[in-house]
Amino acid sequence: QVQLAESGGGLVQAGGSLRLSCAASGRTFTNYAMGWFRQAPGKEREFVAVAGWLSRDTLYADSVKGRFTISRDNAKNTVYLQMNSLKPEDTAVYYCAARWGTTATMASDFGSWGQGTQVTVSS
Numbered sequence: 104q105v106q107l108a109e110s111g112g113g114l115v116q117a118g119g120s121l122r123l124s125c126a127a128s129g130r131t132f133t134n135y136a137m138g139w140f141r142q143a144p145g146k147e148r149e150f151v152a153v154a155g156w157l158s159r160d161t162l163y164a165d166s167v168k169g170r171f172t173i174s175r176d177n178a179k180n181t182v183y184l185q186m187n188s189l190k191p192e193d194t195a196v197y198y199c200a201a202r203w204g205t206t207a208t209m210a211s212d213f214g215s216w217g218q219g220t221q222v223t224v225s226s
Contacts, residue, residue, distance in 0.1 A: 105130050105201045105215040112197060112220030115189055119224070123184040125199030125217055136160075136206045137175055137182040138213060141195035141222075148198070150208040152184060160206050167193075189224045197222050 111123040125137065138153035152173040154161045161173055170189075175182040182199065197220050200213035207213065 105132075105135060107199045107201060107215055107217035109197065109199045109217040109220040112222045114223045114225065117189060117191055117224055117226050119189050120185070120187045121189065121222060123186070123197055123199075123220060123222075125182045125184075127180040127182070127201060132156075132177055132180040135201045135203055137173075138200045138202070138207070139173060139182075139184045140198045140200055140210055140213075141193075142198070142219075143195040146195075148210050150210070151197070153206045153208060154182065155206045162206055162208060164208075186222070189222075191224045191226045193222060194224050195222060196220065 105127050106129040109125045134156050136155050139151040140148050141151050142148040152163045154173045170187050172185040199217040201215040202213045
């Protein structure tokens with residue numbers, strides 16, 4: 104199992120930016136796809152973005168495409184989510200997740216999860 108720890112959440116005004124980080128430890132980062140999911144109050148956890156091991160394969164939810172960018176620094180075992188042009192509907196707890204192998208968009212395909220970091224966007 105890979106242990107994951109997110110950071111970088113906070114309160115931001117609509118139109119602002121935040122950068123989330125997720126540090127992995129416990130096992131080699133090699134060949135793990137890394138994803139970001141989010142969960143708003145009263146809603147199910149939803150896919151946000153995922154990046155494959157070599158970052159060539161990235162996928163985004165339609166709701167964040169063009170505003171969010173996922174990247175990873177494999178030397179630092181860290182994955183990032185740069186969030187620009189934030190909207191109040193982006194308010195949620197953001198979770199980092201890892202799975203060995205190829206990218207995926209279903210939460211059930213990911214075996215390791217962080218504790219989450221709160222992102223709140225005010226209007």
